[in-house]
Amino acid sequence: MNTPKRIEAVLPPPPANMVGDGFRVHNFFPNGYRIQRRTSPFFLLDYNSPVEFPATDRPRGVGVHPHRGFETVTIAYQGHVAHHDSAGNSGVIDPGDVQWMTAGSGVLHKEYHEEAFSRSGGPFQMVQLWVNLPAKDKMTAPRYQGIRHADKGLLTLPDGAGTVHVIAGSHRGVQGPAHTFSPIEMYDVRLRAQGTLDLDLPAAYNTGILVVQGAVTVNGEAAPADHFVLFKNEGTAIHVEAGEESILLVLSGEPINEPIAHYGPFLMNTPEQVQQAIADFGTGKFGVLED
Numbered sequence: 001m002n003t004p005k006r007i008e009a010v011l012p013p014p015p016a017n018m019v020g021d022g023f024r025v026h027n028f029f030p031n032g033y034r035i036q037r038r039t040s041p042f043f044l045l046d047y048n049s050p051v052e053f054p055a056t057d058r059p060r061g062v063g064v065h066p067h068r069g070f071e072t073v074t075i076a077y078q079g080h081v082a083h084h085d086s087a088g089n090s091g092v093i094d095p096g097d098v099q100w101m102t103a104g105s106g107v108l109h110k111e112y113h114e115e116a117f118s119r120s121g122g123p124f125q126m127v128q129l130w131v132n133l134p135a136k137d138k139m140t141a142p143r144y145q146g147i148r149h150a151d152k153g154l155l156t157l158p159d160g161a162g163t164v165h166v167i168a169g170s171h172r173g174v175q176g177p178a179h180t181f182s183p184i185e186m187y188d189v190r191l192r193a194q195g196t197l198d199l200d201l202p203a204a205y206n207t208g209i210l211v212v213q214g215a216v217t218v219n220g221e222a223a224p225a226d227h228f229v230l231f232k233n234e235g236t237a238i239h240v241e242a243g244e245e246s247i248l249l250v251l252s253g254e255p256i257n258e259p260i261a262h263y264g265p266f267l268m269n270t271p272e273q274v275q276q277a278i279a280d281f282g283t284g285k286f287g288v289l290e291d
């Protein structure tokens with residue numbers, strides 16, 4: 001019998017703020033809640049809860065900006081995002097898709113609503129995570145993993161309870177496609193009403209569940225839509241019961257216990273490395289990308 005993983009808090013969404021003019025996000029961490037020490041290797045969680053964007057001829061989004069020292073992971077639930085970066089990668093993130101971009105030594109990128117979606121307008125729902133890189137990998141070459149929904153590992157739960165689509169790590173022998181630099185488990189879980197799910201995740205891993213849709217009970221505690229369940233580093237077993245049809249994003253990872261120096265789009269280990277990133281950006285070392 002595995003010991004239940006104890007819940008530290010069920011966190012309601014912080015007030016929303018705009019990122020550029022295309023993303024209306026609840027920043028759960030590092031600024032919404034001071035739980036950064038409890039979420040490593042996940043440094044940032046921006047959750048764009050469902051919002052209706054009106055039709056427009058000029059796509060909304062975020063213009064060209066740099067990143068160094070970490071990875072951005074964008075998960076689309078509703079709506080479509082077009083992405084371009086200075087490493088020459090581009091793509092459209094459709095509902096169910098995951099874009100895992102390793103900024104590493106540095107890229108410029110831009111993120112806009114895809115053109116046809118912009119023209120029609122409609123419901124929009126996304127997650128963006130910043131995943132920290134270990135010190136030894138911060139200056140790795142940029143990399144881009146476009147993971148379609150169908151590429152995820154798929155486990156169908158017994159009794160028609162729902163599905164677990166594995167993005168990273170593995171669940172009951174089903175592997176996810178994402179290559180990661182530190183041990184990470186990331187699952188896209190879809191439960192039918194009254195469906196149940198049992199997870200077993202290492203006690204030492206920092207672990208959270210974002211309720212993307214529906215309402216669930218997690219180890220006996222109610223977790224409504226748009227809430228983030230943060231676990232203690234105690235116990236391993238998570239039992240979920242869906243009160244209605246629900247979508248969950250399960251995040252779990254081995255903490256990176258290294259110093260953090262964060263400034264804007266740079267996530268390094270020391271202030272000197274941040275200064276170097278600013279200098280390198282200023283002298284064009286992140287490449288070229290047209291707005």
Ligand code: MN
Pocket residue numbers: 065067072109
């Ligand atoms: Mn970005």
